[in-house]
Amino acid sequence: MKNFDQTVIQYFRQEAELSIHYLSIDCVVFGFHEGRMRVLLLRWKGTNEWSLPGGFIRKTESADAAAVRILRERTGLQQLFLQQFHIFGDAIRYDEEDTWRRIGFPVDRSKWSERTISLGYYALVEYAEVTPRPDLLSDACDWWSLDELPNLLFDHNHIIDVALAGLRRQLPYQPISHLLPETFTMPELQRLYETILGRTLDARNFYKKVQASGILQRTDERRTGTPYKSPYLYRFDPVAYPAVIRGGHLSFL
């Protein structure tokens, strides 16, 4: 179980010393692939236990910058859309005994046993652009479908629930574009909305509303390769889309 090498732990403690105590960042990285919402998870070294990517804020670093830094390291992305969505500030957030047992990490007598307040951020990223990279404490970093999540470490299942609820509630203001590639088809966009909202939408009404909103530009290309009618490819209008999002106009309630 405990095959953390001593130097890793050492490095980690040093890193913690540079950072603000009692405070951490947890990131829910949302991607969309094959009609499903996915999140990026890390598998802890030598275990079969998964958790969200996270880290600490350096003493002179802004919280947003810390989240960007953490996610750059996990995803390889330079740019990403980030949104803080909640502060997890309870004094007791999860069963510590149980967690330590599951990860076999010698934390109980170190700085690590301090309670931490966690700043919750979610990111919207383009699935195909991400190259998941584990960190020092993990030996795998992978996408998991939102509806097949395992029992995560800490309170991370709860954090994901809150992140998703936040994304849903703020959907009219969130630039969903980051979850899709440069060009995409109308049904793909519809499926994205359906997945986030957790219900189906009428295709005709969806087309109408999206086209009326003016957020899309239709390209001359079509997606071929499927055995059926080739759909047009669209891209987001770089001027109109941000304006519509800022105003929060684009609701499918």
Next chain:
Amino acid sequence: MKNFDQTVIQYFRQEAELSIHYLSIDCVVFGFHEGRMRVLLLRWKGTNEWSLPGGFIRKTESADAAAVRILRERTGLQQLFLQQFHIFGDAIRYDEEDTWRRIGFPVDRSKWSERTISLGYYALVEYAEVTPRPDLLSDACDWWSLDELPNLLFDHNHIIDVALAGLRRQLPYQPISHLLPETFTMPELQRLYETILGRTLDARNFYKKVQASGILQRTDERRTGTPYKSPYLYRFDPVAYPAVIRGGHLSFL
């Protein structure tokens, strides 16, 4: 200018030692009185400079509990509706030199000069129930109308702006009831919505929508004392109102 007595500073440092460093709480307490939104502000000892109430989180205390504790001390209220709305996590949030000059507080060489990340909470309270009480560092605690705010210390004008924007955006989910007394008239409720939204509403449509939503119970009493027609008094339906708020149904967009 600097008439902080040494024992106060001493006490304050001890208090800070019990708390989490680099992290603070700032609270925007919203009240509604005479047709205006108001916020509770503190005047720093020996100065004419105002700021938001705030404080620190004890090492084993939940963030929410800290906010409740801080606001109990300022308002005398046991119960209050609190909502975290933003993390102010920039490395440089305001002009420190300027701030220290304005408050004449000997902070530059103490723990106090650390950058702080601030958790922003807003509270919705019933104006008349509050008995504003200054804290150790201030010699006044008072309501200020939102549209006549002075130039506040730190980044507190900005924090209030963000709080108000958050309240507006999340209005359908926020229990506005806390801003009103037990019973109130329909025009009072309308004025509250108008004030928060920053625009006027049509009285007839407002009546219709509110009545259709079923959130109110009309009492048999009327408010007398005005020189005009006596309006009925209403109270929030203790069952229906929370349900409507949870669902976020009640928009005046």
Next chain:
DNA sequence: ACAAAAGTGTTTTCTATACACCCATGG
């Protein structure tokens, strides 16, 4: 030719808005 997804218009229902008059009260 067929299976399956893409693409499109019209009708209906509901919701939001605009709008004007009488009523009640205290002074």
Next chain:
DNA sequence: CCATGGGTGTATAGAAAACACTTTTGT
């Protein structure tokens, strides 16, 4: 009796929802 805010209904416009068939494509 008058000044002022309280209280109400209806008509219209716009938005959302329901609904079905034709087109396209690879196999």
